[in-house]
Amino acid sequence: MIAFAVGMVALVSLPVAAVADTPAAWDDAPHVSGLEFLVVLVLIPVGLFAVIALLAALPSMIKDKGYEPGQAWRSEPEWFGGPRKGVESAEELTDKQIEAAEADRGGTSGKW
Structure with missing residues (x-):
């Protein structure tokens, strides 16, 4: 008990x-x-934030806006998730290949 009190x-x-002079x-x-306080702790960080934000936004402000709804599409057509060999490869498939691919599907098809 005395050891606890001393501790x-x-x-x-x-x-x-910590109270020492x-x-x-x-x-x-x-x-x-x-x-000086305001310049160092407020204005310099706010100025740096503004410069970095401007530098980050500058490329998108300079370049062309790209496609906008209502305009004609100016680029090559793209098909995400389409055949790897292109649209022409779809004609190479036979009916048996398509049926085999459909029968091999997993998931919750609900066939009873």
Whole structure:
């Protein structure tokens, strides 16, 4: 019990070192005005944010807007998920190949 009490006293007295004064050899901190405070901690970060945001948005502001609804499509047609060999490869399939592919499907088809 005495060891516990001694340990608690030592634990509580450890933060006393934090109350110590700054060493005499250290220079005093320079005075910082409110304007300097605002410039360093507010205006510089906001300015950096604005410059980075502008640099990130600049490419999309410069380039062509691309396709917009109502306009004619100006690029090559694209088919995502289509045949790997192109549309012409669809004509190479026979009816048996198509039926075999459909019969091999998994999932919840519900055939009873």
